Amino acid sequence: MPFIDFAHQTWQPKPVLTDECMKSIPEPYRSWLLDSGSLTQRLKSMCTRQFRVKVLRHEWGVPSRSELEFLGCRHEMASIREVLLIVDDHPAVFARSVLPASSLTGENRELLELGERPLGEFLFNQPSLKRGQIEIDELPACQFNLHLDRPYKEESAWGRRSQFFLNGKAISVCEVFLPEYNPELM
Numbered sequence: 001m002p003f004i005d006f007a008h009q010t011w012q013p014k015p016v017l018t019d020e021c022m023k024s025i026p027e028p029y030r031s032w033l034l035d036s037g038s039l040t041q042r043l044k045s046m047c048t049r050q051f052r053v054k055v056l057r058h059e060w061g062v063p064s065r066s067e068l069e070f071l072g073c074r075h076e077m078a079s080i081r082e083v084l085l086i087v088d089d090h091p092a093v094f095a096r097s098v099l100p101a102s103s104l105t106g107e108n109r110e111l112l113e114l115g116e117r118p119l120g121e122f123l124f125n126q127p128s129l130k131r132g133q134i135e136i137d138e139l140p141a142c143q144f145n146l147h148l149d150r151p152y153k154e155e156s157a158w159g160r161r162s163q164f165f166l167n168g169k170a171i172s173v174c175e176v177f178l179p180e181y182n183p184e185l186m
């Protein structure tokens, strides 16, 4: 069972990344999923025409139990943001970010006003930003079909879930590379 099953909101914690786990991730995804920098910046560097964020939803909701555990939060509401990162008209990444209410204080409240501005452009300009735990897994790509023009069938997608700490407050960012987009071949 992958750690991400958006259709059923069942998220399974993954073991801490071991060398063996990392070796099992196929290239080119390994290099991208283990990159500690901004995914937005790296995707933009691959663009020949346009990079854009398609916001699918950004609203208050109840995170899954696994998300709350990953964030070290008790039961609380969060601002949940789901987007597609579109590279030269290709949906490249599905991302789901969970911003717990208790983390949205002070300057962090700017996260509520992102609109189509990439989350990474805000995060990686914050001096206080720290990365925490990361989980990586392979999961069925078909669970993203409702957001896409072309349906995936049996294809799998590689994704990661990252903890970020902004002014000491935790948020989680889950990013899944959609099989249609191979960052090294586009």
Ligand SMILES: C=C(O[C@@H]1C=C(C(=O)O)C=C[C@H]1O)C(=O)O
Residues within 6 Å of the ligand: 037, 038, 039, 040, 041, 053, 081, 082, 083, 085, 093, 095, 096, 097, 117, 118, 119, 120, 121, 123, 173, 174, 175
């Ligand atoms: C965290 C980053 O922000 C990216 C942009 C996102 C958004 O706009 O919602 C979500 C996940 C990321 O792929 C990043 O660029 O590394």
